[in-house]
Amino acid sequence: MQSLVGVLFDGLAYGTLLFLLSVGLSVTLGMMNFVNLAHCSFAMIGGYTTVSLMGSYGWPFFATLPMAFLAAALVSVVLERTLYRRLYRSSDLDQCLFTIGIVFISVAAYAWFYGTVVQSTPMPDYLRSSVEAFGVRFAAYRLFLIGMGVLVALVLVLALEYTRFGAQVRAAVDNQRMARGLGLNVDRAFMITFALGGGLAGLGGALAINIVGLDHSFAFNYLVYVLIVVAVGGLGSIGGSFAAALLLGISDMAGKYYFPWLGAFLIYLVMVGLLMWRPLGLFGKR
Amino acid sequence: MPSARPFFQEQARWRPAETVFWLAALLPFLVTPDYLSLASQVAITALFALSLDLILGYAGIVSLGHAAYFGFGAYTAGLLAKHFIGDPLLGLAAGAAAAGLVGYVTSHVIVRFRHLALIMLTLGLGLLLQEAANSASALTGGADGLQGVRMSPLLGFKFDLYGRTAYAYSLAVLFLLFLAARRIIHSPFGLALRGIRENAVRMPAIGAPSLAHLRKIYTISAVMAGAAGALLTQTTSTVSLEVLSFGRSADVLVMLILGGAGRLYGGILGALIYMVARDQFSGMNPQYWYFWIGLLLVAVVMFLPNGILGGLARFSERKS
Numbered sequence: 001m002q003s004l005v006g007v008l009f010d011g012l013a014y015g016t017l018l019f020l021l022s023v024g025l026s027v028t029l030g031m032m033n034f035v036n037l038a039h040c041s042f043a044m045i046g047g048y049t050t051v052s053l054m055g056s057y058g059w060p061f062f063a064t065l066p067m068a069f070l071a072a073a074l075v076s077v078v079l080e081r082t083l084y085r086r087l088y089r090s091s092d093l094d095q096c097l098f099t100i101g102i103v104f105i106s107v108a109a110y111a112w113f114y115g116t117v118v119q120s121t122p123m124p125d126y127l128r129s130s131v132e133a134f135g136v137r138f139a140a141y142r143l144f145l146i147g148m149g150v151l152v153a154l155v156l157v158l159a160l161e162y163t164r165f166g167a168q169v170r171a172a173v174d175n176q177r178m179a180r181g182l183g184l185n186v187d188r189a190f191m192i193t194f195a196l197g198g199g200l201a202g203l204g205g206a207l208a209i210n211i212v213g214l215d216h217s218f219a220f221n222y223l224v225y226v227l228i229v230v231a232v233g234g235l236g237s238i239g240g241s242f243a244a245a246l247l248l249g250i251s252d253m254a255g256k257y258y259f260p261w262l263g264a265f266l267i268y269l270v271m272v273g274l275l276m277w278r279p280l281g282l283f284g285k286r
Numbered sequence: 287m288p289s290a291r292p293f294f295q296e297q298a299r300w301r302p303a304e305t306v307f308w309l310a311a312l313l314p315f316l317v318t319p320d321y322l323s324l325a326s327q328v329a330i331t332a333l334f335a336l337s338l339d340l341i342l343g344y345a346g347i348v349s350l351g352h353a354a355y356f357g358f359g360a361y362t363a364g365l366l367a368k369h370f371i372g373d374p375l376l377g378l379a380a381g382a383a384a385a386g387l388v389g390y391v392t393s394h395v396i397v398r399f400r401h402l403a404l405i406m407l408t409l410g411l412g413l414l415l416q417e418a419a420n421s422a423s424a425l426t427g428g429a430d431g432l433q434g435v436r437m438s439p440l441l442g443f444k445f446d447l448y449g450r451t452a453y454a455y456s457l458a459v460l461f462l463l464f465l466a467a468r469r470i471i472h473s474p475f476g477l478a479l480r481g482i483r484e485n486a487v488r489m490p491a492i493g494a495p496s497l498a499h500l501r502k503i504y505t506i507s508a509v510m511a512g513a514a515g516a517l518l519t520q521t522t523s524t525v526s527l528e529v530l531s532f533g534r535s536a537d538v539l540v541m542l543i544l545g546g547a548g549r550l551y552g553g554i555l556g557a558l559i560y561m562v563a564r565d566q567f568s569g570m571n572p573q574y575w576y577f578w579i580g581l582l583l584v585a586v587v588m589f590l591p592n593g594i595l596g597g598l599a600r601f602s603e604r605k606s
Contacts, residue, residue: 104580265417
């Protein structure tokens with residue numbers, strides 16, 4: 001039987017992971033209104049980069065994390081430049097269908113290259129240990145994950161609030177046409193944001209391997225969770241995404257521990273209820 | 287004041303190509319008697335795609351969870367046949383009515399939303415219903431599916447192994463509901479729906495009860511989806527959780543887009559191509575099947591935005 005603190009802790013770690021996976025989508029969706037259902041495919045790029053580098057080349061875990069970020073950022077920016085940009089003026093439906101198509105293709109491609117087994121990576125010893133406090137054992141890896149998530153959230157918030165680029169992004173999210181009218185290069189800001197968002201998803205994918213596992217259908221399994229975070233948190237809001245991700249992570253963990261027979265029913269119910277109450281999300285402004 | 291009647295009569299005129307199409311639908315009885323089971327699956331899926339076309343193609347309601355109504359109809363028909371009475375027509379009516387009721391209730395929520403919130407809500411409601419069916423395994427059989435569905439003969443004809451009765455039955459239901467959908471689309475109500483699709487703000491401004499219209503077509507669409515689900519249960523004598531899955535919602539969307547949304551025949555054509563292709567490639571690992579579907583989706587969105595029928599229409603316009 002897990003204690004309440006243990007459940008909260010696991011939920012926090014899981015929520016941080018969901019935050020990393022979804023924050024990029026939230027910002028890019030807020031900027032260009034582009035419904036990118038393939039966001040989790042970028043996460044898989046990161047995950048499989050880590051698996052390959054560790055498995056085939058013997059890289060240490062920490063060294064693979066920047067590579068996971070870079071690989072996902074690179075692929076996402078290439079896709080954005082070549083394919084996605086043609087669809088900014090298309091309907092929601094076309095964007096949905098196109099990106100679902102990308103998900104189908106990527107899932108099949110990963111199954112082709114890596115098979116359908118669940119991947120795992122050996123962890124360094126100091127991440128496999130655990131810290132004991134208040135009678136509860138805290139796994140070191142989860143502590144590391146939570147620290148990472150908080151760090152990323154802090155850096156993002158500070159960068160958005162206090163840098164010139166951050167101000168451009170905020171302007172583009174608030175009113176894209178006005179920002180263009182003032183001479184901001186929204187396309188360039190979007191490209192960079194898209195790459196950053198894809199990279200963060202890739203980092204999330206690499207960190208997810210030891211929490212939820214990684215297999216070829218990852219992009220589908222976590223699509224719904226990521227969309228819930230984005231829709232509930234509100235578009236373009238980093239604080240909103242963080243709060244929504246933690247809420248979702250904790251309630252999902254609590255649901256799995258205390259009401260296992262309900263499955264994911266509770267999560268979907270909460271999401272539908274929240275959306276009906278606030279269609280723009282908890283922290284959405286538009 | 288000129289009457290609107292000639293306009294609607296011209297719109298609703300029955301074209302020769304349509305007669306040819308429906309006569310061709312009878313061909314499998316003569317030409318490919320070994321494939322009648324597949325033919326009945328195609329007819330059922332076509333009906334499901336047609337139901338989605340009514341809301342997506344004509345009213346502009348994007349749904350990623352339409353399998354909810356299909357599955358509700360399927361389980362209703364299955365449970366009725368298992369526990370009470372195996373009469374197919376009664377089961378069909380019950381499945382359609384039950385799905386319609388759910389559709390009516392949910393329509394009050396659905397029609398208020400657009401864009402991302404709408405996509406998320408339809409997805410969420412679909413997943414919610416699937417999880418509910420999975421959890422209520424005492425009633426639905428959960429992941430093992432509903433076993434022991436026994437059907438009585440249909441008007442004296444037994445459901446045979448070759449699928450003769452199944453195909454005749456599915457095709458007849460498809461044709462009748464198609465006629466109903468055609469009648470709805472070519473009515474003033476149908477025209478109002480297209481108006482809402484084109485400009486959701488302007489229609490209420492000129493006095494059309496937009497939300498009421500949308501609720502009505504959503505309910506009608508749910509009834510048709512439920513009927514399709516009931517048909518699937520009755521022709522296969524089993525119900526699995528798959529009828530409620532996201533995969534089914536996504537598949538039917540793919541078919542409709544492939545054929546061409548907002549054209550009545552688009553969903554039917556898309557279902558025909560998709561189902562026959564999947565049957566031909568059934569030896570292929572499903573993973574790789576989805577690779578081609580993904581590629582197809584990307585290509586259709588990029589190069590053929592109105593589907594096959596839309597492309598054909600543009601081609602013939604250019605020639606004339």
